[in-house]
Amino acid sequence: MKKLRMLTLLAAASAFVVAISSTAFAGKDLKTVTFATDATWPPMEMVDANKNIVGFEIDLMNEIAKAAGFTPVYKNTAWDGIFAGLAAGRYDAVLSSVTITDERKKQFDFSDPYISVGQILVVSKSAGNVKVLADLKGKKVGAQIGTTGAFETKKVAGVELKTYDEVGLAFEDMAAGRISGVVCDEPTAAHYALQRQEYKAKFKIVGKSFTSESYGIAVQKGNKELVALLNKGIKAVKAKKIDEKLKKKWLR
Amino acid sequence: MMITDNDNKTIEVGDGAAIPTKADAGLFTAWRISFLGAVGALAYLVIAKPDPYLNILKFVPDGIVVTFKVTIGAILLSLLLGLLTGLGRISGNRFFNGIASVYVEVIRGIPLLVQIFYIYYALGRVVHVPDMLSAIIAMAVCYGAYMGEVIRAGIQSIPKGQMEAALSLGMTRTQAMGHVILPQAIKVVLPPIGNEFIALLKDSSLVSILAVSDLLRRGREYASESFAYFETYTIIALVYLIITLILSKLIGLMEERINANR
Structure with a gap:
């Protein structure tokens, strides 16, 4: 009896695996x-x-x-x-x-x-006079891992890159004051900096996008x-x- | 009142089987096979295929340092929290007992990853704390509850008669705890705390989700640029394995010394 139950279980399990893989x-x-x-x-x-x-x-x-x-x-x-x-x-x-x-x-x-589109820098309003990414030397800048924003930030000597799993987490960390800037695609930057009410008062977009990408x-x-x-x-x-x-x- | 023999009071350690003791004279212990295997595999990969393996290995050392910093910071803070919690859990004071018990129940009921996320971002809303310190606090709060339970179990494993004898000598409860119970309990809890130490080191990889550049994060950064996911995770896994094997060996040696001192 017990053996039979085990067999049924096994059969059910394998059927499940087959269903998933198919x-x-x-x-x-x-x-x-x-x-x-x-x-x-x-x-x-x-x-x-x-x-x-x-x-x-x-x-x-x-x-x-x-x-x-x-x-x-x-x-x-x-x-x-x-x-x-x-x-x-x-x-x-x-x-x-x-x-x-x-x-x-x-x-x-x-x-x-x-x-x-292009990459653009978003900073918190308290960051002072920031015109380009290189102005944030010695400070931390966030970007999503494996994005062109992260690659571009890494290129700038003296800026410490922090990589996040999601770009939203980088913006939240900037709101908490742990990083000074975030680099991401321009449309996304505009969404976070200009359309999210809670961030609108805190963030500003710096200049125009500094890369051109397709x-x-x-x-x-x-x-x-x-x-x-x-x-x-x-x-x-x-x-x-x-x-x-x-x-x-x-x-x- | 019977006083039981204290020598039999030990808490079994899960990793124990893999660690050679002095009695275990064989050359091919589980620990040796794993350690030499891991070091050998790492050396082979790096020498046979320097691109990408050596490049990956060169990319991660600062991540290893961060992993150690987070682990050691978290273990010290969680020991402190654990001691307070453990004492609270056995305290007759309803208030302290209540706080400690609720803390343990809440922390044990929430997945570690969720807690780390929550504490990190919740902390950021209230006070300005640097990222690494926030990660350490998050890990310590999580592990403090488990440490508390280990310490509570250690204290409770000391026979009641010890406390009674100390009290009958005219000590206060605090004195008895500090001079009689805790010194004995520390010997009992050190091995399981060592185990928690290893678990914490492994779980510290979870802080990579907070953009703390630890070993795992560095590996993921490398993989995201090179697309060498398989190769990167092979190296990361081997590095973690070698570190934890060395740690478990150290803990095994520490255990041996404690037993020798008895």
């Missing part, structure tokens, strides 16, 4: 494309009050998918490790405000760029089919100027 590796026919996105990067991608993933990039991808003829599925994934997951094939692509850089191009293939969708190296599909959609959306409309909706 859902994880389903959908390789490009009718549905799974995108990993770190939904902590407002207003590009974030989780709204109804637990839906929303944002500029989500709206844009829905339009691209409509034009190219596939169904997008979004998977909220932590940024740190999002590329490791792509390399391991846990999803088809990364749609998460990914700047196209030479280092990333060595590891992954990218779609055509769909928007250009976002692309990252896919596994050699996945030419998917790149072609995405590029087709991006082209169609740009031709209809849908991206401009969405910029007005989501960005300042």
Whole structure:
């Protein structure tokens, strides 16, 4: 009797494992494309009050998918490790405000760029007269781990970089006075510094963005089919100027 | 009133099996195999494939220092908290007993990661505390509760007769606690506290979530730029393993000395 119960348990457990793994590796026919996105990067991608993933990039991808003829599925994934997951094939692509850089191009293939942004510095109002990042020598500056903001900050000698798992934690730490500045993509900086009521009184944006970067969708190296599909959609959306409309909706 | 033989009162240590004692003369103890294996694997990887392994190893040393700083700071602070909590838990004073018991229950009921997040950001709203100190405080508050329970158990393992004998000699309760009970209890609790020390060192990797640049954080920073996730975590795991094995060896030696002194 006991043996039988053990066997049943074992069978149930293995069925469970099979069920999980089959859902994880389903959908390789490009009718549905799974995108990993770190939904902590407002207003590009974030989780709204109804637990839906929303944002500029989500709206844009829905339009691209409509034009190219596939169904997008979004998977909220932590940024740190999002590329490791792509390399391991846990999803088809990364749609998460990914700047196209030479280092990333060595590891992954990218779609055509769909928007250009830049890095910008946000400081607390008590920081005094700060014009560029180099003015914060000897002070701590925060950025999200593995982002171009972190890489740019590291380049400036004398500025101590602190890396956070989420950019929101960096802003919260600046509100607590532990760091003097935060470097991130301009739209996100604007969201935190100008739209969040609790931060509006404390933070200010320094000048204009100091880099010029293009976002692309990252896919596994050699996945030419998917790149072609995405590029087709991006082209169609740009031709209809849908991206401009969405910029007005989501960005300042 | 019977006074029991004190020599039998020890608390078993979980890591004990892996640590060679003097009686354990064999060359291939579990500890030796793990330690030599870890050092050997690390040396092999670094020499055979300097790119990326040597680069990773060169990237993390300041992280190791931070890990030690956080661990030692937290262990000292949590010992203090633990002693107060342990004494509070056995105190006849309802007020102190209540505070200590609630503290232990609350802390044990919340996951360590949540506590660390909470204490770090809650502290930031109230007072201006540097990041490393906040991380140390967060770890110490968490571990203080566990230390308190270890110390309480240690004190309670000392036979009641000891306290009664001290009181009958005319000592006050405080004197009896300080001169008779605690010195004996310390011998009992040192090994489990050593164990907590190792656990704390490992859990200190959780503070990397607070942007404290410890060993794990440095590794993640390296991986995020190079995309060498597997290689980086291999090195990080080996470094942690080597550090904790050395620590467990030290604790084993300390235990031996305490037993020899009895």
